[in-house]
Amino acid sequence: MPTPQPDRPGAVLTVRELRKTFTLHTIDGRTVVSLDGVDLDVAAGEHVAVAGPSGAGKSSLLRCIHRSYLPDSGSVLLHTPDGPVELTALPDRALARLRGREIGYVSQFLTPPPRTGPLDVVAAAARRRGLAPAEARDAAAESLHRLGLDEALWDVDCGVLSGGERQRINLAAGTVRPPRLLLLDEPVSALDPRNRERALQLIASLTDQGVAVVAVFHDLDAMRQLATRVVQMTDARIVAEGPARDILGAVA
Amino acid sequence: MAARLSEPRTGSTRVLSLLDDGRTDAPPGILDEGAKREIRRATLTAVCVPGYQVPFGSREMPVARGWGSGGLQVTLGVVGSGDVLKVIDQGDDGGVNATNLRRMISSTMGCAATTDTREATVVQTRHRVPEEALGAEQIVVYQVPVPEPLRGVEKSVAECARMHAEQDYSAMWVSLYEDLVRNGVITKSTGYPVLVGGRYVMATSPVPRWDVPRLHMSEHLNLYGAGREKRIYAIPPHTAVEPLTFDDVPFEVEHIPDGTCAYCGSDDTFLVEASGGQYVCSDSDWCGRAADGDVDRAAHRERVPLAWLPDPRRRVAATARDTAEAPRPAAGVRPTAAADGPEWALRVDGIGKVHGPGGAAAVPGTGPEHATAISPATGAVVAAWDVSFDVAPGEALGLIGESGSGKSTVLRCVIGDETATAGSVRLSGVDGGRTDVLALDPSARRGLRVDTMAVVYQDPAAGLDLNVTAGGNIAERLTAAGWRGYHAIRRRVAELLDRVEVPLSRMDDAVGTFSGGMRQRVQIAKALATEPPVLLLDEPTTGLDASVAAGVLDLLRGLLIERNVAAVVVSHDFAVIEALTERSVVMQLGRVIESGLTDQLFRDPHHPYTQRLVAAARR
Numbered sequence A: 001m002p003t004p005q006p007d008r009p010g011a012v013l014t015v016r017e018l019r020k021t022f023t024l025h026t027i028d029g030r031t032v033v034s035l036d037g038v039d040l041d042v043a044a045g046e047h048v049a050v051a052g053p054s055g056a057g058k059s060s061l062l063r064c065i066h067r068s069y070l071p072d073s074g075s076v077l078l079h080t081p082d083g084p085v086e087l088t089a090l091p092d093r094a095l096a097r098l099r100g101r102e103i104g105y106v107s108q109f110l111t112p113p114p115r116t117g118p119l120d121v122v123a124a125a126a127r128r129r130g131l132a133p134a135e136a137r138d139a140a141a142e143s144l145h146r147l148g149l150d151e152a153l154w155d156v157d158c159g160v161l162s163g164g165e166r167q168r169i170n171l172a173a174g175t176v177r178p179p180r181l182l183l184l185d186e187p188v189s190a191l192d193p194r195n196r197e198r199a200l201q202l203i204a205s206l207t208d209q210g211v212a213v214v215a216v217f218h219d220l221d222a223m224r225q226l227a228t229r230v231v232q233m234t235d236a237r238i239v240a241e242g243p244a245r246d247i248l249g250a251v252a
Numbered sequence B: 001m002a003a004r005l006s007e008p009r010t011g012s013t014r015v016l017s018l019l020d021d022g023r024t025d026a027p028p029g030i031l032d033e034g035a036k037r038e039i040r041r042a043t044l045t046a047v048c049v050p051g052y053q054v055p056f057g058s059r060e061m062p063v064a065r066g067w068g069s070g071g072l073q074v075t076l077g078v079v080g081s082g083d084v085l086k087v088i089d090q091g092d093d094g095g096v097n098a099t100n101l102r103r104m105i106s107s108t109m110g111c112a113a114t115t116d117t118r119e120a121t122v123v124q125t126r127h128r129v130p131e132e133a134l135g136a137e138q139i140v141v142y143q144v145p146v147p148e149p150l151r152g153v154e155k156s157v158a159e160c161a162r163m164h165a166e167q168d169y170s171a172m173w174v175s176l177y178e179d180l181v182r183n184g185v186i187t188k189s190t191g192y193p194v195l196v197g198g199r200y201v202m203a204t205s206p207v208p209r210w211d212v213p214r215l216h217m218s219e220h221l222n223l224y225g226a227g228r229e230k231r232i233y234a235i236p237p238h239t240a241v242e243p244l245t246f247d248d249v250p251f252e253v254e255h256i257p258d259g260t261c262a263y264c265g266s267d268d269t270f271l272v273e274a275s276g277g278q279y280v281c282s283d284s285d286w287c288g289r290a291a292d293g294d295v296d297r298a299a300h301r302e303r304v305p306l307a308w309l310p311d312p313r314r315r316v317a318a319t320a321r322d323t324a325e326a327p328r329p330a331a332g333v334r335p336t337a338a339a340d341g342p343e344w345a346l347r348v349d350g351i352g353k354v355h356g357p358g359g360a361a362a363v364p365g366t367g368p369e370h371a372t373a374i375s376p377a378t379g380a381v382v383a384a385w386d387v388s389f390d391v392a393p394g395e396a397l398g399l400i401g402e403s404g405s406g407k408s409t410v411l412r413c414v415i416g417d418e419t420a421t422a423g424s425v426r427l428s429g430v431d432g433g434r435t436d437v438l439a440l441d442p443s444a445r446r447g448l449r450v451d452t453m454a455v456v457y458q459d460p461a462a463g464l465d466l467n468v469t470a471g472g473n474i475a476e477r478l479t480a481a482g483w484r485g486y487h488a489i490r491r492r493v494a495e496l497l498d499r500v501e502v503p504l505s506r507m508d509d510a511v512g513t514f515s516g517g518m519r520q521r522v523q524i525a526k527a528l529a530t531e532p533p534v535l536l537l538d539e540p541t542t543g544l545d546a547s548v549a550a551g552v553l554d555l556l557r558g559l560l561i562e563r564n565v566a567a568v569v570v571s572h573d574f575a576v577i578e579a580l581t582e583r584s585v586v587m588q589l590g591r592v593i594e595s596g597l598t599d600q601l602f603r604d605p606h607h608p609y610t611q612r613l614v615a616a617a618r619r
Helices: A058-066 A092-102 A118-128 A133-146 A163-175 A193-208 A220-226 A244-251 B011-019 B033-048 B069-078 B096-109 B157-165 B170-183 B209-215 B284-291 B297-303 B407-415 B442-451 B470-480 B486-499 B516-528 B546-562 B574-580 B598-603 B608-618
Strands: A011-024 A030-043 A047-051 A073-080 A083-086 A103-106 A181-185 A212-216 A229-234 A237-242 B084-089 B122-126 B139-143 B193-196 B200-203 B221-226 B231-235 B241-243 B271-273 B279-281 B346-355 B381-391 B396-400 B422-427 B453-456 B534-538 B566-571 B583-588 B591-597
Touching: A011 A058, A011 A212, A030 A058, A030 A073, A030 A212, A030 A237, A047 A058, A047 A193, A047 A220, A047 A244, A058 A103, A058 A181, A058 A212, A073 A092, A092 A103, A092 B583, A092 B591, A103 A163, A118 A133, A118 A163, A133 A163, A163 A181, A163 A193, A181 A193, A193 A212, A193 A220, A212 A220, A220 A244, A229 A244, A237 A244, B033 B069, B033 B221, B033 B231, B069 B096, B069 B122, B069 B139, B069 B221, B069 B231, B084 B096, B096 B122, B170 B470, B170 B486, B209 B241, B279 B284, B346 B407, B381 B396, B381 B407, B381 B422, B381 B566, B381 B583, B381 B591, B396 B407, B396 B574, B407 B422, B407 B453, B407 B534, B407 B566, B442 B453, B453 B516, B470 B486, B470 B516, B486 B516, B516 B546, B546 B574, B566 B574, B574 B598, B574 B608, B583 B598, B583 B608, B591 B598, B591 B608, B598 B608
Parallel strands: A047 A212, A047 A229, A103 A181, A181 A212, B084 B122, B122 B139, B139 B221, B396 B566, B396 B583, B453 B534, B534 B566
Antiparallel strands: A011 A030, A011 A073, A073 A083, A229 A237, B193 B200, B193 B241, B221 B231, B271 B279, B346 B381, B346 B422, B583 B591
């Protein structure tokens, strides 16, 4: 178990005793425990990789932090210039605004608004982070360039694009005008080696800029390349934590 | 000089005395004193409230209703034995109707009769105001066939009364707009609508537009009587009478270019066509005296409406280009979110609606935990109860649930289509959110729908008049908000239609000729016309086929992003809610069972009902 260090300098995220249980009312009301008391600290410029087998609760952890899952109990503190904010207790509207400004969430699959082009999707994300319309389009264009998305596709409906293209759009939207906290859930799973490398470079550069990253990768190389720290999850709990080579070496 | 007619008082009196069964002491007359009092009372009220139609107890008259029975009663009510009566029909003193009415009134009332306007104290007329000058000693009584100026745009008498009471004349403005669109000029001739004393819109009834300027600040008293509809109204002396027209569209009178009277040679009177392609004055008294040289032509020329002769250069087709920068009404003062004001634009607290007996007492025993919305105590249907939410500018809130869960009821209570049984609704734009708008009177609530809170219904026919053009439907909202520039309205309509992707070539087509998706776009354009801070969408894409619904959904999403409106979206379709909203409220059997961020409700629904809805949406 990690030692809580809520007051260390540069703290961005402090998670304590986070629990999440699903009650499946449509299937005989059974319950599934997804997080069973998770603690996590992430500082600015830190890249924490969450490792573990499928079903260990890695994605649930990211979603409970983002609050697309509503945690049952526990604390998720985001440290902002205005002071710490308890995300689990934040009113919905305030959370929606805070998410737009401070938190990037990149899921494995892009679910963009239907019939919208990549440039619009990314520019909309940039606008939520506070950019004016014209600046937002410039930032979106830069971001898409950086991830190597063919300019001919920028105004094509995202729904017709390939999985790898969509994933890059998603990553561009999550990282444009970098947020304080970036949550990555398998962001490069569908990319070919060349684009994967571009994406990993982008993520690494964000960490260098001081973004706090919590990421789930299935691929160990990515974790070794990017993570400043790895937490190992099994059965809804964090069972080990440390530098990448220690943890991943132990797993391998 | 026309001779005063002296006619025997035998005809009618003889008939009456037969009816009176031999009583010879009964005064001659058609109306008893009680009936006259009723008419005088209504007439005095009408004079006190210029342009307002006063109901009165109309009697049976010896003429058919709609043929002058109202004018006849007013004349009988105001005329006395010292009066001198003149009767005009179609501008003619000598017609059968005019002659018979004149004889009947003068013989039964004991007053003198004349055809000379200068001698008359009471002029009963149909179709004309005499060409001769009228003075303070004279009363003109009009026989009115249709007293209600709004009849052409609204069939319901009660609704017309409401429109007058609230000075809600946008439907009238739409009919003028439509006329201009279709014909390039306002074609309405007789009965031209005027605004009397800056308050009531009134039908000038049978007179041509030529005579309308004569009513403005007149010296004489105008009384209008409609027997069939049992209404009396008046234009007292020195009252402002303005013909309704757009600021940039001049009022026009009828004009026959180079027309002169074949009899007296006048070229500045109201002419009507006679046989053989010739024209004659529509005023037999004036015409006869003009031929004899017994009129003051110079003074007459000062009275006639030469300033309003048609001028093609000032018609809308010619001025469309000149007025590119015509002013619009100043946008309503939109309170921006003040530092101490509420962060929400709309706040709903504890809204409830019970259909049936019992009110709040019917509520126990209903709701999801009892699996019914029907009160076990009273049998009333509890359509919604204790529903609360708020929406901020730039935010969209979803209201989701199956059909019958009460979401549309809540929306109807908020907009005012239904009366809520309980709860309150506040708008930051109304008194800084301190006033419960449910407590406002119906007229104030209706006013909110003009520029504060707009609704888009599932059925476009509920929000649009399908017989009116796309432009006219949008003009209705704009004129209600005070727009009076025809070209400014046209430009604004074009902007809005362009935004909702309706081709401008369809702007002047009746909405009834549009497809469902296009109608919905027009309805959205109308809702946005005055840029209301709150927008309510009730199943905006339900009933459209999938590809059309997708287009409308894209449009709405774009609009919600680009305008800083607070929107409430009601839908049973999770895909619509997910595409449009950030936060949602889930309703079942009239109650809120879950609320939260839309993505959280979709990914992590807690309530069994929400889980079922989401599972259904994923299929």
